[in-house]
Amino acid sequence: MARALINIPPKVKRGEVIEIKTLISHVMETGFRPSNTGQLIPRDIITNFTCSYNGEEVFQSTLYPAIAANPYITFFTVATESGTLTFQWTGDNGYSVTETAQITVE
Amino acid sequence: MNLRRRSSLLLAATLVMSDVLLLPASEIPLDARRSGYDFMSRETRAMQDDDTSNPATLWVLDGEALWNAKAGTAQKSCADCHRDLSSMKGVAARYPAFDDKRGKAVDLESRINFCRIDHQQAPPLASESREMLALSAAIARQSRGEPIAPDESKMAATIDAGR
Numbered sequence: 001m002a003r004a005l006i007n008i009p010p011k012v013k014r015g016e017v018i019e020i021k022t023l024i025s026h027v028m029e030t031g032f033r034p035s036n037t038g039q040l041i042p043r044d045i046i047t048n049f050t051c052s053y054n055g056e057e058v059f060q061s062t063l064y065p066a067i068a069a070n071p072y073i074t075f076f077t078v079a080t081e082s083g084t085l086t087f088q089w090t091g092d093n094g095y096s097v098t099e100t101a102q103i104t105v106e
Numbered sequence: 107m108n109l110r111r112r113s114s115l116l117l118a119a120t121l122v123m124s125d126v127l128l129l130p131a132s133e134i135p136l137d138a139r140r141s142g143y144d145f146m147s148r149e150t151r152a153m154q155d156d157d158t159s160n161p162a163t164l165w166v167l168d169g170e171a172l173w174n175a176k177a178g179t180a181q182k183s184c185a186d187c188h189r190d191l192s193s194m195k196g197v198a199a200r201y202p203a204f205d206d207k208r209g210k211a212v213d214l215e216s217r218i219n220f221c222r223i224d225h226q227q228a229p230p231l232a233s234e235s236r237e238m239l240a241l242s243a244a245i246a247r248q249s250r251g252e253p254i255a256p257d258e259s260k261m262a263a264t265i266d267a268g269r
Contacts (some may be wrong), residue, residue, distance in 0.1 A: 003167050007158035021156075025164040070161045072153075 006087060007067045011104045020051065020059075021067035021074045024089055026099065030065035046091035049073055061089040063091075079105045133269075165236075169244025172237060178228025187225060191244060198246035199253065201231060204260035211264040214242050222260075 007021040024046070031043025043065060051059040058077045082105045089097045143151065153159045173184045173191050188194065201214040212220070218241055219230035231238040258265060 003164050005158045005163055005167075007156070021159055023159060023161060023164065025168075070164060072159065072161070 002099060004087065004089070004102045006085075006099055008085065008101050008103055010102075011106060014079060014081070014105050016079045017076050018079050019074060019076050019105075020085070021072070022051075022087055023070060023072045025070055026089075026091070026095075028063075028065070028067055028069045028071065032065065033101075044092045044095075046071060046089050046095065048068075048088075048090045050086075050088050051075070051077075052086045053077060054081065079103065083103050165240045165243040166247050167244075168236070168240035169242070169247075172241050173244060178222065178226035180225065180227040182226050184221070187221075192248060194245045194248040196249050196252055198242075199249040202256055202257055202261070202264075204257070211261045214245065218242060218245075 003025040005021075005023040008016055012018050026046050027044060028046065029041055029044040031040065033041050035041050041092060045065055046063050047069070049059075049071075049086045050057055052053075059075045061073060063071060082103060084105060085101045087101070089095070089100045143154070146154065154162075157163050169192060175185075176183045185191070198214055201217065202208070202211050203217070205212045205217075205220070208220075215231075215233065215238055218238065222228040222230055231241070
């Protein structure tokens with residue numbers, strides 16, 4: 001059950017700096033923890049997060065094993081025009097989740 | 107601070123400490139009880155207050171999906187009997203509750219499992235499992251802001267056992 005929560009102001013003024021908050025459900029297994037049998041649990045993390053604003057990348061982040069489960073990433077961008085924000089999380093074991101959000105710039 | 111004053115302070119502190127250690131465990135009076143929320147930092151409170159930042163929302167969303175998912179050999183979902191999740195408004199605030207059929211006090215998680223066994227004919231969910239946390243979070247969410255007020259009339263024996 002991959003779930004992502006995105007919080008952006010739905011209506012903003014042109015040129016305004018907006019905060020974008022994202023939260024995604026993921027175990028972020030570090031690969032350093034032993035299981036009950038003593039074997040290491042294989043690493044399973046999100047390795048990359050990008051946000052595109054009408055196709056243009058405005059934020060990118062590389063994630064590492066020290067990042068907590070359910071990564072919460074917030075960042076700022078300038079509201080330039082109405083359109084679509086596309087969020088993509090990719091990671092181990094072919095993990096890939098894409099979410100979109102609409103923004104209206106007045 | 108002179109030495110004598112410091113030593114008297116130290117003595118007072120020792121006395122207070124030993125008093126605390128000697129006191130038997132007692133209940134906090136009802137009006138002095140505070141929510142864990144009161145002890146949080148400003149940042150943590152802000153995160154909890156905003157549903158889109160609060161990680162618990164992930165469990166609530168999972169629980170909403172589970173509420174409508176068919177399970178067990180009966181192939182019934184929670185919604186098939188209880189209808190919309192909003193029908194659970196106020197329910198979680200009444201738990202733990204006395205179960206007449208089983209003759210004992212049960213918590214919300216046990217009630218969910220009884221429903222699974224009796225009506226869905228599905229295996230009970232493990233305590234603290236992701237599914238159980240999700241379902242109970244989604245149900246409890248419907249009672250948000252309501253005071254927890256279980257009906258204690260039949261549960262005196264259980265409450266005493268817990269003291």
